[in-house]
Amino acid sequence: MFERLLPNMRVNTVYDIDLDVLHAQGIRGIITDLDNTLVGAKEALATPELVTWLDYVRSRGFKVVIVSNNNESRVGKFATPLQIKFIHAARKPAAKAFRRALGVLELPADETVVIGDQMMTDVLGGNRMGLFTILVAAISPSDEGIMTRVNRLMERIALRQLRKKGLWYEGDTK
Numbered sequence: 001m002f003e004r005l006l007p008n009m010r011v012n013t014v015y016d017i018d019l020d021v022l023h024a025q026g027i028r029g030i031i032t033d034l035d036n037t038l039v040g041a042k043e044a045l046a047t048p049e050l051v052t053w054l055d056y057v058r059s060r061g062f063k064v065v066i067v068s069n070n071n072e073s074r075v076g077k078f079a080t081p082l083q084i085k086f087i088h089a090a091r092k093p094a095a096k097a098f099r100r101a102l103g104v105l106e107l108p109a110d111e112t113v114v115i116g117d118q119m120m121t122d123v124l125g126g127n128r129m130g131l132f133t134i135l136v137a138a139i140s141p142s143d144e145g146i147m148t149r150v151n152r153l154m155e156r157i158a159l160r161q162l163r164k165k166g167l168w169y170e171g172d173t174k
Helices: 019-024 048-059 072-082 095-105 119-128 146-164
Strands: 009-011 029-032 063-067 085-087 112-116 132-136
Touching (some): 048 063, 063 095, 085 095, 095 112, 095 119, 112 119, 119 132, 119 146
Parallel strands (some): 009 132, 029 063, 063 085
16 A cells, blocks of 8 residues: 555655666656755745756756646746746646646656655655656755645655565665
8 A cells, every 4th residue: 555655766856866867768757846846845936056957957858847736826936937837736646737747748657757755745646647756855844834744744654664564764865
């Protein structure tokens, strides 16, 4: 049951993702979460480091779409200056938003990754759609809202079970 929460890859930040390896594996699209994945939940705009990374991502030929459970105002204010398409109020882990994102990218699931900081939304939703999932450590956990805190509690329960089964090792990122 908890195996659906296991990401294909775990890294500390998006900057630790080896884009060359993903490209060599045929990945051409990135569905990414926003809050605590790209920037802290209270950061309104992209950091200079993130702008540079996103420019590099696109220069390598990757298409990017932000899929967030947050509202249109929050996501649009962040994504529009970066010229990144977005889906707000996504209701992840529901499949509908991931299907819409694949449509925006015009790519099949096997050529797309999902990057996010939550197992209960990003990883579960991506895994259910057959996407390659990458879990990053949350940038600013202290800024999270109540629903995310509830998800974190459920993640801790799941992690305990995954450790018991030998499927999650502490030496890994999260």
